[in-house]
Amino acid sequence: MTNYLSKLLLTLSIVLISSKSFAANETIEMLNKMDNESMVYSKKVVRINVGDTVFWKATDKGHNVEFIKGGFPENVEKFKSKFNKDTEYTFTVPGIYAYWCTPHKSMGMIGFVVVGGDKSNLEAIKNINFSGKSKKIAPDLINSL
Numbered sequence: 298m299t300n301y302l303s304k305l306l307l308t309l310s311i312v313l314i315s316s317k318s319f320a321a322n323e324t325i326e327m328l329n330k331m332d333n334e335s336m337v338y339s340k341k342v343v344r345i346n347v348g349d350t351v352f353w354k355a356t357d358k359g360h361n362v363e364f365i366k367g368g369f370p371e372n373v374e375k376f377k378s379k380f381n382k383d384t385e386y387t388f389t390v391p392g393i394y395a396y397w398c399t400p401h402k403s404m405g406m407i408g409f410v411v412v413g414g415d416k417s418n419l420e421a422i423k424n425i426n427f428s429g430k431s432k433k434i435a436p437d438l439i440n441s442l
């Protein structure tokens with residue numbers, strides 16, 4: 298019986314540990330440098346299902362995640378994470394979400410999440426007024442959505 302109980306406890310703890318570490322469906326690192334790019338999210342486009350969670354890891358400091366005004370579905374509240382902190386967001390409304398890092402939004406630090414394969418707000422995404430390097434890289438990224 299003791300053996301059975303300890304096995305049960307071990308199984309339970311493994312289940313709990315794995316469900317915790319795999320809570321995020323996508324993990325994106327916030328980086329100062331990746332290959333020859335600087336100030337960058339490790340993945341610029343991710344595709345997820347409705348209800349999935351994206352985890353942004355503050356691998357390097359000085360970054361955050363801010364949903365761009367007009368760059369996410371209507372009836373979704375704006376979202377802005379704290380600098381230097383890991384953050385996560387669970388996407389319950391389908392559509393395209395465009396975000397940037399507040400201090401590096403003109404240095405190309407932008408990203409997109411497509412939720413549930415829904416691109417009904419693509420026109421709004423195309424109308425976002427990016428600046429600097431982001432203005433250069435946004436069109437190709439948006440075309441790839």
Ligand SMILES: [Cu+2]
Nearest residue numbers: 360398401406
């Ligand atoms: Cu940044």
